[in-house]
Amino acid sequence: MAPPQAAHVNLSPAELSFLRATLAQTPPIRLDHTKGPKDFRSMRAEYDVLPGANGSARIALEDGTEALVGVKAEVEKSPWRPSATESNVLSVAARDVEMRDQDEDESRGKGQNAWIEMSVEIPGFRDDDPLPVFLASMLTESLLASGELKDRLYINRRFHWKLYIDILLLSPPLSYPLALLSMTTHLALLTSRLPALKSEKDEDPLFDDDWDASVPLYPKDRPTQPDTPPVIVLAMAVGSNIIFDPCKEELSVADAVLAVACTSAPSSPNGARVVSIRTIDPPSHLTPPGIPNAMNSATGGTVPASGAEALTQRELLANSGVWTPPRGGMKRGLISEVVKMVVEKGGIAEEVIGALQSIEVG
Amino acid sequence: MAAASDRRRINAPSSGTSAPVFARTVKEPGYLQSLRPARTRRPNELRKTFLQTGIVPSASGSAYLEIPTTSTPNSKSTLIPPTSSLKITASIQGPKPLPRSAPFSPSLLLTTTVKFAPFATRHRRGYIRDAAERDLGVHLETALRGVIIGERWPKSGVEVVITVLEGDEDGWWGDAGQESASGMNGGGWALLNVLAGCITVASAAIVDAGIDVVDVVSGGVAAIVRDPTARNETERKVRILDPSPAEHQEIVAACVVGYLASRDEITEIWMKGDVGADSDGLIEGATYAAVGSVGVLKDVLLEAVEAKFKNQAATTSKEGTKRKQQDVKMTG
Numbered sequence: 001m002a003p004p005q006a007a008h009v010n011l012s013p014a015e016l017s018f019l020r021a022t023l024a025q026t027p028p029i030r031l032d033h034t035k036g037p038k039d040f041r042s043m044r045a046e047y048d049v050l051p052g053a054n055g056s057a058r059i060a061l062e063d064g065t066e067a068l069v070g071v072k073a074e075v076e077k078s079p080w081r082p083s084a085t086e087s088n089v090l091s092v093a094a095r096d097v098e099m100r101d102q103d104e105d106e107s108r109g110k111g112q113n114a115w116i117e118m119s120v121e122i123p124g125f126r127d128d129d130p131l132p133v134f135l136a137s138m139l140t141e142s143l144l145a146s147g148e149l150k151d152r153l154y155i156n157r158r159f160h161w162k163l164y165i166d167i168l169l170l171s172p173p174l175s176y177p178l179a180l181l182s183m184t185t186h187l188a189l190l191t192s193r194l195p196a197l198k199s200e201k202d203e204d205p206l207f208d209d210d211w212d213a214s215v216p217l218y219p220k221d222r223p224t225q226p227d228t229p230p231v232i233v234l235a236m237a238v239g240s241n242i243i244f245d246p247c248k249e250e251l252s253v254a255d256a257v258l259a260v261a262c263t264s265a266p267s268s269p270n271g272a273r274v275v276s277i278r279t280i281d282p283p284s285h286l287t288p289p290g291i292p293n294a295m296n297s298a299t300g301g302t303v304p305a306s307g308a309e310a311l312t313q314r315e316l317l318a319n320s321g322v323w324t325p326p327r328g329g330m331k332r333g334l335i336s337e338v339v340k341m342v343v344e345k346g347g348i349a350e351e352v353i354g355a356l357q358s359i360e361v362g
Numbered sequence: 363m364a365a366a367s368d369r370r371r372i373n374a375p376s377s378g379t380s381a382p383v384f385a386r387t388v389k390e391p392g393y394l395q396s397l398r399p400a401r402t403r404r405p406n407e408l409r410k411t412f413l414q415t416g417i418v419p420s421a422s423g424s425a426y427l428e429i430p431t432t433s434t435p436n437s438k439s440t441l442i443p444p445t446s447s448l449k450i451t452a453s454i455q456g457p458k459p460l461p462r463s464a465p466f467s468p469s470l471l472l473t474t475t476v477k478f479a480p481f482a483t484r485h486r487r488g489y490i491r492d493a494a495e496r497d498l499g500v501h502l503e504t505a506l507r508g509v510i511i512g513e514r515w516p517k518s519g520v521e522v523v524i525t526v527l528e529g530d531e532d533g534w535w536g537d538a539g540q541e542s543a544s545g546m547n548g549g550g551w552a553l554l555n556v557l558a559g560c561i562t563v564a565s566a567a568i569v570d571a572g573i574d575v576v577d578v579v580s581g582g583v584a585a586i587v588r589d590p591t592a593r594n595e596t597e598r599k600v601r602i603l604d605p606s607p608a609e610h611q612e613i614v615a616a617c618v619v620g621y622l623a624s625r626d627e628i629t630e631i632w633m634k635g636d637v638g639a640d641s642d643g644l645i646e647g648a649t650y651a652a653v654g655s656v657g658v659l660k661d662v663l664l665e666a667v668e669a670k671f672k673n674q675a676a677t678t679s680k681e682g683t684k685r686k687q688q689d690v691k692m693t694g
Contacts, residue, residue: 128493133496133500137493146636258631274633274637274641275634276633277631277634278631278632281500281508285469285512286467286468287468288468289468289469314513324513326508328622328627329508329625330627331628335645336645339641
């Protein structure tokens with residue numbers, strides 16, 4: 001049967017109903033009442049924590065969730081693929097060499113998805129359980145979406161970098177860890193460096209052994225197209241309210257949960273651009289429904305005589321305040337509102353990316 | 363994540379063997395490109411769908427979905443089909459009581475298993491589910507969890523088992539040598555089509571099993587593709603419904619939704635790629651595609667119900683299940 005879900009919340013139907021009511025009013029009152037709907041939990045972040053990795057970062061949230069990410073790069077031989085277009089490329093290259101003199105163009109479109117390998121390790125879960133698999137595929141997908149990172153891993157026709165991103169959640173998953181893992185990965189990739197290449201063209205690659213000469217994986221000195229790793233923002237909907245970075249208890253009353261991955265986009269009028277969106281199954285669907293006093297003989301009510309009658313009475317409870325697990329999905333307008341709040345100028349995504357960048361600078 | 367290898371069977375090579383390169387494709391540079399399939403449908407025209415419920419007698423509910431290929435090979439000289447079709451079966455086990463050892467559950471426990479048959483795609487799939495299949499299972503669970511009224515079955519579980527007999531392809535076979543053409547923005551576009559099919563077929567099977575749902579959920583896909591023939595940059599990105607990945611050289615972004623048509627709600631959304639500013643338009647396109655498949659779904663379910671009641675009127679035996687009654691009709 002189904003494996004146990006991530007850290008079930010032990011709240012009674014009455015508590016769930018109360019929590020939902022406070023989150024659904026305007027303005028919503030969150031569990032931590034000092035925070036507004038757009039506020040994130042405070043965190044401690046540091047980078048370059050692992051001396052043996054090309055880049056690493058650690059972020060600890062205030063509720064004790066802590067993640068560690070290490071990025072390691074290895075030189076790997078590219079398998080030669082027989083392809084029909086190979087000969088065309090060669091003949092074109094021989095005719096107009098001057099067109100291909102830029103490094104950028106040479107590696108463009110040559111990267112492959114298999115060059116990035118990601119593993120997510122969560123204590124208490126096997127690596128083929130649904131949660132780690134889902135987290136790894138969402139993180140990989142958003143990383144590959146722009147296609148620029150994997151092109152930067154191209155060395156020459158025979159060799160390429162292989163990037164291993166190992167994500168470790170050090171604490172049990174107290175809240176849904178997607179946002180935390182993505183922020184830690186973002187910081188680790190942002191501070192990753194690769195050794196500078198000394199060899200030319202299709203020679204066997206030879207690298208500068210001076211670490212000070214190494215090049216950042218995400219170069220900062222490209223004003224035309226600065227590129228940052230993606231960051232994933234978790235948003236949940238309660239009634240018509242949208243709340244970002246929900247904690248575990250808040251998630252247990254959510255109507256719907258959405259994960260939005262974005263990267264920075266300075267050229268567009270928006271603050272960020274979306275690279276991936278996924279819905280996440282809210283744990284509220286598994287919460288126990290409440291029993292109203294009218295149906296409970298212990299509180300002076302009458303127990304319905306038949307199953308059908310009980311069902312009818314339950315359906316009439318919709319707005320009575322007695323907790324019933326939410327049904328259905330998310331309205332389309334609400335989704336577009338979430339996306340707008342995330343990507344707009346000065347929106348959530350820009351704020352998070354800016355904050356993570358300032359950690360490196362400061 | 364290294365998938366555990368299957369040690370109990372003698373397995374074929376994991377990567378398969380590469381397809382032969384035919385001499386003509388190397389000698390004539392333009393020949394290979396002339397075989398490339400093109401979309402003959404209009405941008406908002408869906409592929410035809412075949413759906414049938416009640417195909418597995420031993421399951422409490424089941425359905426089969428087929429989306430045949432539309433494009434015919436434009437050259438008779440090649441044996442390789444230009445695009446693939448989608449064939450998915452779903453069967454439902456339950457609702458049945460949880461084992462005594464399981465902890466108490468206040469609502470119906472839903473387990474979804476999506477498995478590609480080993481022969482479903484051009485690359486052979488193993489017997490053990492890989493990461494992509496597990497990921498599809500999670501997506502499908504998300505799509506169905508919001509639809510099923512789980513609180514009516516405490517202490518019970520239901521299993522949704524999906525087998526993909528033939529999956530859509532990630533790209534045209536001619537592009538397989540250079541991943542860059544189709545995999546520019548991450549690739550794996552076919553999984554979205556497969557997920558949309560899985561949602562629709564699972565929904566039909568759930569209704570066939572008689573499990574209470576708030577609405578019939580259906581899947582739909584929309585994509586933004588780059589049109590190489592357009593003149594200026596603004597015209598180049600086109601939104602299409604129900605893309606067949608083999609027919610497009612470059613897919614920029616795609617989105618699949620699980621849509622509840624009568625409630626106008628979305629239980630599952632999976633969007634990937636470089637969407638740009640028009641994410642709302644893409645979601646809207648996917649819902650249009652989902653509305654298209656809900657039409658098929660409703661007709662098929664109506665047919666199944668009509669057939670059931672016709673049989674019930676014909677036979678006096680009350681205990682026979684639906685499928686037994688169909689058997690009676692055929693013999694007598």
